[in-house]
Amino acid sequence: MELKDLFGKQISFFDVDLNSKEEVIDFLSNKLQEEKYIKSVEDFKAAVYKRESEGSTGVGDGIGIPHVLNPTVQKSAIAFARLKNKVDWQSLDDQPVDLVFMIMTNGKDGNEHLTALADLSGFLMKSEVQKKLRSSKSIKDIESAFTKSEKKVEVSTKAGSYDVIGITACPTGIAHTYMAQEKLEEYAKAKGLTVKIETQGRRGIENRLTQEDIDNAKVIILAHDKALEGLSRLNGKKVIDTNTKEAIFKGDQLIEKYKKGEGLTEIKASADSSSESSEFTMRKFLDFKGNLLGGISRMLPFVVAGGIILGIAFLIDFAAGNGEAGGDFGTVNPAAGWFAAIGKTSMAMMVPILGAFIAYSIVGTQGLMPGMVAGLFSSNIMGFAYSGDETGWNGLWGRLLSDSLKGTESGFIGAIVGGYLAALLVVGWSKAMVKFPKGLQGARDIVFIPVISLLSISLTMFVINIPLGFLMGGISKGIEALAQLNLLWLVSILIGFMMCVDMGGPINKIAYSLGNLAVGSKLVTDVTSQGYADQTIIMASAMLAGMLPPLMIAISTIIFPRAWTAKDRDAAKANWLMGACFVSEGAIPFMVKDPKRVAVSAMIGGALIGGLVGALKIKLLASHGGVFVFPLLNSALIGEGAMTGGSIALGAGGATIILLGASFLSGFILGVWRTADIKTGKLILDSTNGVKESILAKIEAVKNNSKIENKDVRLNTLNSKLTQYGEFEAELVTKQKAYQAILAEKQKAKESRKANK
Structure with missing residues (x-):
C-alpha cells in the first residue's frame, strides 16, 4: 500500500x-x-x-x-x-x-x-x-x-562505521518518530557524515543499532518524547538527550554541539531496559484472545487438511466393503490406510502446534520449541512420557508416579496453559541471562536459553499434567457411568452440547474422544448391556454436532447479512466446506469475536442434534469424515442394529435432516440475537457490513450501463434504499451512544458503591 x-x-x-x-x-x-x-x-x-x-x-x-x-x-x-x-x-x-x-x-x-x-x-x-x-x-x-517517483538510493556504508547514530520515538509512533529520523539523516548527510537512525515506532524497532554501531559512532543523539527501549546498550556512552522537535528543527546544531562536547549526558540504564529483554513485554501476556487466535490460526490448516484426507480414507474403506471394521475402519484397505496415515499425522499435530504458536505470539521464535514440547506432553502422541506399557522407551514419566497420580493426557487445556508457561519461562530466563558477557551472547540465545527452557517447561508439564489430566479424565468417567446405565440418549444430548461449547477446544475434544472410545467398543465394556451395542450413537452425535458450528455461521451470514461485517461474510464461505468435513474449528474465529452469542446459539443446536440422534438411535462406526462417511450412518430402530438398506436410509437421511434443521435454527437464533443487539447499541460491528458499499456499487453499475431500461426508476429505488440505510445507521449511532452512556453510569455507580464501603 x-x-x-x-x-x-x-x-x-x-x-x-x-x-x-x-x-x-x-x-x-x-x-x-x-x-x-x-x-x-x-x-x-x-x-x-x-x-x-x-x-x-x-x-x-x-x-x-x-x-x-x-x-x-x-x-x-x-x-x-x-x-x-x-x-x-x-x-x-x-x-x-x-x-x-x-x-x-x-x-x-x-x-x-x-x-x-x-x-x-x-x-x-x-x-x-x-x-x-x-x-x-x-x-x-x-x-x-504523494506518489513515489524514484527509489531512494543509499550510499553503501560499512556496518558499524557510522559517524552519526541516533534513536527517535514519539508517543503514538506514527509521525514525529519518522520525521525526526528523516531530518537527522538530512542534516548529517548535508555535513558529509554517514548516519544510521533507529526508530521505535508503531511498526516496532526498525533499523536497530548494533553494539558495533554504538561503539564506533562519533555522534549519538536520542530524540524522543517517550521512554526508549534498550538503553543499556548505550551504558557509559555520552549522548545528546533531547526531544523530536529539537531533532526536526535544530538537528544540525545538535550535531555541532556534540562535536564540541556541549550538553552531553552519560547513559546509566538498568539491565531491564536492554534491547534483549525489551523485546519481551509482559503486556503481550494480557492479550489472551490475540495469543489464542495466534495458536488457533496456525493449527487450523492441520485440522482442515487432515480431516478431509482422513475422510477420504474412510470413504475408500467403505467402498471396499469394510464397513464393519469397527475401530480399525479406515485402515483395513491398504489404499485407505495410506490416506489415513496422512490424515492422522496431520491431526495429531494440532495440540503441539497450538502450544507452540501461543508461545510464539507472546515471545517470538524463542517460544516455538518450548511451546511445542508443552503441546506434545499434553497430547502424549509419542508415548515416551505416558503409556500403559511402561517398558523400553514407553511411559518414561509414568514410572516416576504412583498409580494414584497417573491421570490422562491434558489435551487442549494443557497446550493452552503450557504455551503460556513456556513463554513466561523464556521471558524469565532471557532476563536472568541479560548480563551474559558479550562473547557468549550468541551461545546464550542458541544454546543456554533453549536448553534451560526445554528442561523448565518439561518439569512444569510433568507437574501440571497431573491435575489437568485428572480433570479431563474425571469428565470422561462421568459420561462412561451414564452409558453403563443405558442412558445413552442423555449422554447423546450431553455429547452434542459439549461439541459446541468451545468449537474444537478441550471440552469439544473430551466429547470427541468419548466418541472414539465408543467406535472401538471401549466406552461401554459390558457386552451384556444394550449400551454396549448402541454406544456408537455417541459418535454419531459427536460428529453431527461438531459439524453444526461452522454451518450455523455460514447460514447466519446469508440470512442476516446486515448483522455481519463484509469480511465475516467472506470468511464464512469456507465454513460450508469445513462444516461438511466435520471441522468445528472453522467457527472459532467467529466465536472469539463474539463468544456469548456464537457459543450459546451453537450449544442449543448441538443439544438438539444429540437429543434427536439419541431418539432415532443413529449410530456411526467411523470416527471422522463428515459427509464422506454419511453412508456409514445407520439407525438401530431398523434391522436390529445391522447395516441394512433401511437402517442406512433412516440413519443417513435422518442425520441430514437433523443437521440442516438444527444448523438453520442455531443460525437463525444467532442472527436474530446479533441483529437485536446491534439495534439496541449493545453490539458494534468492528468494520462495515458492506450494505452501503453494495448499494453504491449497484448505483454506479446502473449509471454506467446504457442498455438498462427505466434507468431513472431503478436509480430512484436504489437511492431510496441508500437513504433508508443511512437513516438506519444514524439511528444505530444514537442508540450505541445511549447504551454506552448506560454502561458508564452503571460503572460509575459500581465504583461509587465500592468507595462508600
Whole structure:
C-alpha cells in the first residue's frame, strides 16, 4: 500500500474557510463520521485532544498532522484540509498552519498502513511536496504529490562505521518518530557524515543499532518524547538527550554541539531496559484472545487438511466393503490406510502446534520449541512420557508416579496453559541471562536459553499434567457411568452440547474422544448391556454436532447479512466446506469475536442434534469424515442394529435432516440475537457490513450501463434504499451512544458503591 492510497475524495477538502484549530478538528471529525471512517465523533475528538495535550502536532512549515490511534477508527486513512486562512496550531516553529493532515488508525489494519503513514513524514519534509499541496485543487493533485517517483538510493556504508547514530520515538509512533529520523539523516548527510537512525515506532524497532554501531559512532543523539527501549546498550556512552522537535528543527546544531562536547549526558540504564529483554513485554501476556487466535490460526490448516484426507480414507474403506471394521475402519484397505496415515499425522499435530504458536505470539521464535514440547506432553502422541506399557522407551514419566497420580493426557487445556508457561519461562530466563558477557551472547540465545527452557517447561508439564489430566479424565468417567446405565440418549444430548461449547477446544475434544472410545467398543465394556451395542450413537452425535458450528455461521451470514461485517461474510464461505468435513474449528474465529452469542446459539443446536440422534438411535462406526462417511450412518430402530438398506436410509437421511434443521435454527437464533443487539447499541460491528458499499456499487453499475431500461426508476429505488440505510445507521449511532452512556453510569455507580464501603 502506498501513502496516496490512504487519501480519499470524500475526506479531502480545499480552501476550507475555518478560523481556529478547534474548528478544523470539529469539521474533520464530523466529516469522518459522515463517511463512516469513525464510529463516534466524541471519542475521536477526545483522542485528538489527548494527543495534542502530549505535544503539538504542528510540525512546522505551516503543516499540522493531528493523529489518532483509537478503536473508534473503523479504517486507517488520512483526511486532508487546505485552509483558506492560516490558523494557530502551537506549532514547533511558532508559525500558523494552512495544511492539515488528520491521520487515523486503530492499530489493527496491518503493517502496510503503518508503513504508509510513516512515509508521510518523509514527504512533508520536502519543499517541492509542500508547494504541490498548496496549489492542489483535487484529490488527484494530492495523490500526485504523494506518489513515489524514484527509489531512494543509499550510499553503501560499512556496518558499524557510522559517524552519526541516533534513536527517535514519539508517543503514538506514527509521525514525529519518522520525521525526526528523516531530518537527522538530512542534516548529517548535508555535513558529509554517514548516519544510521533507529526508530521505535508503531511498526516496532526498525533499523536497530548494533553494539558495533554504538561503539564506533562519533555522534549519538536520542530524540524522543517517550521512554526508549534498550538503553543499556548505550551504558557509559555520552549522548545528546533531547526531544523530536529539537531533532526536526535544530538537528544540525545538535550535531555541532556534540562535536564540541556541549550538553552531553552519560547513559546509566538498568539491565531491564536492554534491547534483549525489551523485546519481551509482559503486556503481550494480557492479550489472551490475540495469543489464542495466534495458536488457533496456525493449527487450523492441520485440522482442515487432515480431516478431509482422513475422510477420504474412510470413504475408500467403505467402498471396499469394510464397513464393519469397527475401530480399525479406515485402515483395513491398504489404499485407505495410506490416506489415513496422512490424515492422522496431520491431526495429531494440532495440540503441539497450538502450544507452540501461543508461545510464539507472546515471545517470538524463542517460544516455538518450548511451546511445542508443552503441546506434545499434553497430547502424549509419542508415548515416551505416558503409556500403559511402561517398558523400553514407553511411559518414561509414568514410572516416576504412583498409580494414584497417573491421570490422562491434558489435551487442549494443557497446550493452552503450557504455551503460556513456556513463554513466561523464556521471558524469565532471557532476563536472568541479560548480563551474559558479550562473547557468549550468541551461545546464550542458541544454546543456554533453549536448553534451560526445554528442561523448565518439561518439569512444569510433568507437574501440571497431573491435575489437568485428572480433570479431563474425571469428565470422561462421568459420561462412561451414564452409558453403563443405558442412558445413552442423555449422554447423546450431553455429547452434542459439549461439541459446541468451545468449537474444537478441550471440552469439544473430551466429547470427541468419548466418541472414539465408543467406535472401538471401549466406552461401554459390558457386552451384556444394550449400551454396549448402541454406544456408537455417541459418535454419531459427536460428529453431527461438531459439524453444526461452522454451518450455523455460514447460514447466519446469508440470512442476516446486515448483522455481519463484509469480511465475516467472506470468511464464512469456507465454513460450508469445513462444516461438511466435520471441522468445528472453522467457527472459532467467529466465536472469539463474539463468544456469548456464537457459543450459546451453537450449544442449543448441538443439544438438539444429540437429543434427536439419541431418539432415532443413529449410530456411526467411523470416527471422522463428515459427509464422506454419511453412508456409514445407520439407525438401530431398523434391522436390529445391522447395516441394512433401511437402517442406512433412516440413519443417513435422518442425520441430514437433523443437521440442516438444527444448523438453520442455531443460525437463525444467532442472527436474530446479533441483529437485536446491534439495534439496541449493545453490539458494534468492528468494520462495515458492506450494505452501503453494495448499494453504491449497484448505483454506479446502473449509471454506467446504457442498455438498462427505466434507468431513472431503478436509480430512484436504489437511492431510496441508500437513504433508508443511512437513516438506519444514524439511528444505530444514537442508540450505541445511549447504551454506552448506560454502561458508564452503571460503572460509575459500581465504583461509587465500592468507595462508600
